[in-house]
Amino acid sequence: MKDATVFGESARTLLATLSKCATSEDEDSGMVQFGLSVSPEETGPVMRALFRAEAELLMIDAETFDPMAPTRTPEQRRADAFVGIVTASVAALDEA
Numbered sequence: 001m002k003d004a005t006v007f008g009e010s011a012r013t014l015l016a017t018l019s020k021c022a023t024s025e026d027e028d029s030g031m032v033q034f035g036l037s038v039s040p041e042e043t044g045p046v047m048r049a050l051f052r053a054e055a056e057l058l059m060i061d062a063e064t065f066d067p068m069a070p071t072r073t074p075e076q077r078r079a080d081a082f083v084g085i086v087t088a089s090v091a092a093l094d095e096a
Helices: 011-018 040-063 074-095
Strands: 022-025 032-035
Touching: 011 040, 011 074, 040 074
Parallel strands: none
Antiparallel strands: 022 032
């Protein structure tokens, strides 16, 4: 099976690690929390990809900043980066 690189890391490795993610939902607020328990070896690729994805979003936020508009919070940016990693990994493997 072919692999692809996403945010500088193996898409296959990222998805394998992120598939260990557990979720819990607060029915009152509708918020979902993600929990991930991985080995130290698995942490590196995920964190590097997350940092790179978040940095990319931060640059976009800087370029599109409008002082009169609401801005994305760091927590929102991290969540968006997480979704971006999963989405990009799936897309990259579909194309590989």
